[in-house]
Amino acid sequence: xxxxxxxxxxxxxxxxxxxxxxxxxxxxxxxxxxxxxxxxxxxxxxxxxxxxxxxxxxxxxxxxxxxxxxxxxxxxxxxxxxxxxxxxxxxxxxxxxxxxxxxxxxxxxxxxxxxxxxxxxxxxxxxxxxxxxxxxxxxxxxxxxxxxxxxxxxxxxxxxxxxxxxxxxxxxxxxxxxxxxxxxxxxxxxxxxxxxxxxxxxxxxxxxxxxxxxxxxxxxxxxxxxxxxxxxxxxxxxxxxxxxxxxxxxxxxxxxxxxxxxxxxxxxxxx
Amino acid sequence: xxxxxxxxxxxxxxxxxxxxxxxxxxxxxxxxxxxxxxxxxxxxxxxxxxxxxxxxxxxxxxxxxxxxxxxxxxxxxxxxxxxxxxxxxxxxxxxxxxxxxxxxxxxxxxxxxxxxxxxxxxxxxxxxxxxxxxxxxxxxxxxxxxxxxxxxxxxxxxxxxxxxxxxxxxxxxxxxxxxxxxxxxxxxxxxxxxxxxxxxxxxxxxxxxxxxxxxxxxxxxxxxxxxxxxxxxxxxxxxxxxxxxxxxxxxxxxxxxxxxxxxxxxxxxxxxxxxxxxxxxxxxxxx
Amino acid sequence: xxxxxxxxxxxxxxxxxxxxxxxxxxxxxxxxxxxxxxxxxxxxxxxxxxxxxxxxxxxxxxxxxxxxxxxxxxxxxxxxxxxxxxxxxxxxxxxxxxxxxxxxxxxxxxxxxxxxxxxxxxxxxxxxxxxxxxxxxxxxxxxxxxxxxxxxxxxxxxxxxxxxxxxxxxxxxxxxxxxxxxxxxxxxxxxxxxxxxxxxxxxxxxxxxxxxxxxxxxxxxxxxxxxxxxxxxxxxxxxxxxxxxxxxxxxxxxxxxxxxxxxxxxxxxxxxxxxxxxxxxxxxxxxxxxxxxxxxxxxxxxxxxxxxxxxxxxxxxxxxxxxxxxxxxxxxxxxxxxx
Numbered sequence: 001x002x003x004x005x006x007x008x009x010x011x012x013x014x015x016x017x018x019x020x021x022x023x024x025x026x027x028x029x030x031x032x033x034x035x036x037x038x039x040x041x042x043x044x045x046x047x048x049x050x051x052x053x054x055x056x057x058x059x060x061x062x063x064x065x066x067x068x069x070x071x072x073x074x075x076x077x078x079x080x081x082x083x084x085x086x087x088x089x090x091x092x093x094x095x096x097x098x099x100x101x102x103x104x105x106x107x108x109x110x111x112x113x114x115x116x117x118x119x120x121x122x123x124x125x126x127x128x129x130x131x132x133x134x135x136x137x138x139x140x141x142x143x144x145x146x147x148x149x150x151x152x153x154x155x156x157x158x159x160x161x162x163x164x165x166x167x168x169x170x171x172x173x174x175x176x177x178x179x180x181x182x183x184x185x186x187x188x189x190x191x192x193x194x195x196x197x198x199x200x201x202x203x204x205x206x207x208x209x210x211x212x213x214x215x216x217x218x219x220x221x222x223x224x225x226x227x228x229x230x231x232x233x234x235x236x237x238x239x240x241x242x243x244x245x246x247x248x249x250x251x252x253x254x255x256x257x258x259x260x261x262x263x264x265x266x267x268x269x270x271x
Numbered sequence: 272x273x274x275x276x277x278x279x280x281x282x283x284x285x286x287x288x289x290x291x292x293x294x295x296x297x298x299x300x301x302x303x304x305x306x307x308x309x310x311x312x313x314x315x316x317x318x319x320x321x322x323x324x325x326x327x328x329x330x331x332x333x334x335x336x337x338x339x340x341x342x343x344x345x346x347x348x349x350x351x352x353x354x355x356x357x358x359x360x361x362x363x364x365x366x367x368x369x370x371x372x373x374x375x376x377x378x379x380x381x382x383x384x385x386x387x388x389x390x391x392x393x394x395x396x397x398x399x400x401x402x403x404x405x406x407x408x409x410x411x412x413x414x415x416x417x418x419x420x421x422x423x424x425x426x427x428x429x430x431x432x433x434x435x436x437x438x439x440x441x442x443x444x445x446x447x448x449x450x451x452x453x454x455x456x457x458x459x460x461x462x463x464x465x466x467x468x469x470x471x472x473x474x475x476x477x478x479x480x481x482x483x484x485x486x487x488x489x490x491x492x493x494x495x496x497x498x499x500x501x502x503x504x505x506x507x508x509x510x511x512x513x514x515x516x517x518x519x520x521x522x523x524x525x526x527x528x529x530x531x532x533x534x535x536x537x538x539x540x541x542x543x544x545x546x547x548x549x550x551x552x553x554x555x556x557x558x
Numbered sequence: 559x560x561x562x563x564x565x566x567x568x569x570x571x572x573x574x575x576x577x578x579x580x581x582x583x584x585x586x587x588x589x590x591x592x593x594x595x596x597x598x599x600x601x602x603x604x605x606x607x608x609x610x611x612x613x614x615x616x617x618x619x620x621x622x623x624x625x626x627x628x629x630x631x632x633x634x635x636x637x638x639x640x641x642x643x644x645x646x647x648x649x650x651x652x653x654x655x656x657x658x659x660x661x662x663x664x665x666x667x668x669x670x671x672x673x674x675x676x677x678x679x680x681x682x683x684x685x686x687x688x689x690x691x692x693x694x695x696x697x698x699x700x701x702x703x704x705x706x707x708x709x710x711x712x713x714x715x716x717x718x719x720x721x722x723x724x725x726x727x728x729x730x731x732x733x734x735x736x737x738x739x740x741x742x743x744x745x746x747x748x749x750x751x752x753x754x755x756x757x758x759x760x761x762x763x764x765x766x767x768x769x770x771x772x773x774x775x776x777x778x779x780x781x782x783x784x785x786x787x788x789x790x791x792x793x794x795x796x797x798x799x800x801x802x803x804x805x806x807x808x809x810x811x812x813x814x815x816x817x818x819x820x821x822x823x824x825x826x827x828x829x830x831x832x833x834x835x836x837x838x839x840x841x842x843x844x845x846x847x848x849x850x851x852x853x854x855x856x857x858x859x860x861x862x863x864x865x866x867x868x869x870x871x872x873x874x875x876x877x878x879x880x881x882x883x884x885x886x887x888x889x890x891x892x893x894x895x896x897x
Contacts, residue, residue: 007464011361018355019373022435025387026375028397032390040395040411041403088285091278100278105547107285110293111486112546113539114493116510117532118293120517121300124310143288151285205380208495222380229386229500238390241383248378455610456643458630460657461708470660474647 026245032238052239063224067243070204070221071251073135077142077203078196084143085150085195086188092151093158104155111148118144119212126213133217141213142206146199153198157191189263196259197252204248297536304529311522320526324534332506334534337492340423340508344430345487349480351431352438357468359439360446370443376436384429385500392417392425418501425501426491426508434487438480445479446472482549489542493535509535560621560711560744561586562635567606567616569599576602578769580616584712587742589735591755594765595791600748603765604714607746608635620711631660636710640717642701644689650676650700651685657708675703678737695726702734706741713738713745719754731758752792756780764788786897789827796828796869802896811864812844814891824896832893833871835860835879836886843888848879862887 032038036049056063091097092104110118119141123132131137165187169179207222214220221244228237302308306317324330359369376384391397399414408414418425449472457467491497498508507515509531516528562584569577577599584590592600605611607618609630617624625633636657644653655672663671676682679699689697698718705713718734719727735758738745749755755762756776763773772784783789800809801823807816809826816826836842846864858877862869862885869887879885 008362011358014354014358015362015369018351018358018435019369022373022376022432025391025432026379028390029383029387041400043397043400043404084284084288087281087283091281095278097275097278101547103282103286105543106289106294108546109543110289112489112543113293113297114489114510114532114535116493116495116513117300117536118296120296120513120528120532121298121303122292122296125295125299140288140292144293147285147288201378205378205382207380207382222382226382226496229382229389232389232393234386234390237386241379241386244383245379252378450643452639452641453643453645455605456637456639457645457656457660459608459610459635459637460660460704461631461634462656462660463629463631466660470656471645 033242074203078200081146081150089154093155133215149198153195304533324530336506337509341488341492344491348434352435355439356442381496388429430491438483485546563619565617589745590761591759592748593755599768634711636705637714642697679703715747827895830870830872832890834888843886
């Protein structure tokens with residue numbers, strides 16, 4: 001009995017140490033973002049201040065507008081990616097067909113193949129098609145790193161639920177659209193939340209693709225943040241980072257809550 | 272009635288994006304890397320650029336640097352990630368806050384990860400300050416330069432910080448899905464705790480570990496932000512080098528950057544193949 | 559090969575008593591069954607013996623020595639689980655050799671032993687297969703071989719046959735029993751199948767709600783169940799209330815001679831197979847009317863109404879009576895148990 005306790009204690013210590021090491025940098029980040037004056041070699045700032053947050057949300061600042069635009073762009077990317085991923089994932093997860101393995105490899109490949117190479121290759125074509133420096137162009141190029149996550153997570157979900165539920169609905173008289181809306185969609189909704197969250201994160205954090213294809217015309221929040229990090233302005237860079245992290249957290253929580261309440265209401269209504 | 276067509280129709284939208292942007296982009300890069308770029312008057316297909324780039328010393332040292340960074344980052348992330356996942360499973364507490372909170376770095380973009388490392392490891396960073404207050408170093412300049420350094424420590428740490436939670440999340444899910452009774456059987460047949468880990472748990476999570484390894488390796492090999500923000504001026508990581516070549520105002524210089532891109536792509540295609548293999552292993556265990 | 563003793567083992571889970579004062583002796587080389595309905599604590603008992611669960615009180619002795627403080631991996635009490643639990647990432651060979659590898663037995667010896675085991679359970683040709691590629695019966699044999707390979711002091715079988723289909727179950731049962739007899743391993747078989755328990759074991763322990771209600775030979779258990787609950791567990795019975803006076807049992811359907819001398823109110827348990835039916839003309843037993851009849855191939859299940867009392871009986875299918883027909887039911891009171 002005693003030996004068990006000690007084992008557990010050792011693993012608790014490892015767990016908390018590692019989690020501390022992962023979270024400590026974020027704590028430092030938050031402290032920096034509210035710092036006014038933090039000279040060497042003080043361990044805590046000499047003076048705290050709100051200059052950062054005032055600057056970011058101040059009336060003369062475009063940051064808030066860009067933040068909202070960024071959230072909007074990534075929401076569009078998330079929805080489009082999900083719309084593309086759902087049918088593809090169903091095909092890969094439920095059906096057995098010729099070339100399935102190759103298709104699977106193709107849709108997962110963008111996780112591995114650097115998007116730097118893809119975007120530089122496609123750039124000239126996008127310029128020629130008038131897609132460069134446009135909202136549509138940026139959304140399209142964001143799909144590339146996002147699609148693998150959407151398809152992979154939803155494929156797993158479809159592999160688990162299979163087609164039998166939908167078939168049962170069809171047998172009971174539902175047409176394909178209704179079977180999808182009332183049966184498949186609620187069943188995959190947890191998968192949609194996790195896929196959607198991941199897609200959103202990937203798109204929202206994207207710097208290089210937006211920078212190259214947006215050509216400075218389409219400005220997202222990471223692009224606003226990047227120069228501060230690059231120049232080593234720790235206070236401003238930290239503030240922007242904190243705003244970035246907090247807004248993605250809020251957005252993800254809202255997304256999860258919305259889907260959950262929607263489907264609970266749905267269930268309540270129909271049962 | 273055309274039932275066999277159904278999966279292909281369902282895949283059509285995804286394929287349009289994948290083929291139309293992803294594959295097409297790579298193909299354009301490939302063509303340009305062979306020196307065919309009519310817009311700026313390059314019409315001849317040639318291996319000249321490959322020959323030049325692949326024998327260039329700075330390219331080779333960049334390649335080596337990228338490879339080194341990716342290898343160290345992915346090994347460290349996987350080892351620590353597995354350790355964390357296993358520890359969480361072993362110290363299962365009821366509240367389970369640790370099951371959520373470690374995931375926080377996943378939503379933090381790589382540029383911010385670079386900032387975090389800068390905040391902590393630069394010569395005026397928090398670590399230097401702590402060491403100073405304990406009297407271990409007497410001045411900022413005594414603190415070793417861990418960022419912009421040739422060993423790429425800052426870059427590696429930024430990648431590890433981002434990748435540990437990812438590995439932990441994947442491995443934790445697999446670990447908690449392994450039938451606990453399989454472990455009881457192993458104990459019952461005479462395996463001690465350590466043997467259970469090495470002979471039963473580790474082989475069962477190995478395919479997932481492997482696929483994490485590949486993803487982390489590929490990402491740190493092909494990503495631009497972190498080495499751009501934290502890397503040394505020389506050698507430069509490959510994606511940074513490709514971007515600098517790309518930005519050259521002389522457009523006839525483009526093929527050089529495309530050759531670098533194709534090298535990145537070539538190596539990652541090999542990784543895709545390995546990644547795919549890891550999936551096959553996973554499915555065999557499920558059988 | 560060892561003698562196993564359980565002494566007053568008790569266990570509670572979340573305040574619920576799962577095992578109450580369980581005591582049991584299994585002699586060297588014996589095979590006993592732990593029989594009971596699901597949820598009665600059988601599997602917990604096995605896990606306690608194996609050391610996977612710690613008892614709250616009581617002791618376990620192996621050859622007279624307490625093994626409570628011996629960790630799981632050193633006990634040598636190996637369980638074969640109902641769902642086999644083969645390691646999915648190991649081949650048949652590797653699964654069977656697992657325990658030996660853990661004990662750091664050197665490779666040459668290990669290979670030889672695995673070979674023997676594969677021959678013993680007749681799996682030659684399947685050595686390199688993964689569990690996913692085996693049938694249920696094959697998996698079962700790998701699980702048994704894996705347990706036997708480590709030469710356990712006690713073999714614990716946890717419902718090992720219940721996942722197999724009827725035909726396979728019978729042949730596997732025979733196979734494992736033969737093996738047990740051949741190797742003479744002290745064995746406990748946990749089962750909820752009455753027939754299985756009676757057929758396979760030297761002794762049967764009937765477990766109900768966490769305690770052992772009766773422990774004896776299959777004949778004792780079947781013929782002289784210690785309580786109504788045990789009797790019920792062995793199948794549908796007829797119970798007739800009445801009184802015994804001067805060696806005669808008096809009840810609603812008549813007066814019979816009883817091999818029982820206490821004068822009191824009793825319940826007589828009559829097994830359906832101990833009631834014989836004859837045509838009315840046979841002039842024996844008591845008269846009754848056929849109320850229900852169920853044809854079951856080699857047998858027929860009848861329900862006979864005798865003076866408003868239903869009596870169930872089983873006959874061979876040659877004894878064919880119609881519903882409503884009056885028949886003579888002869889009850890063999892020699893084997894009747896009174897409670």
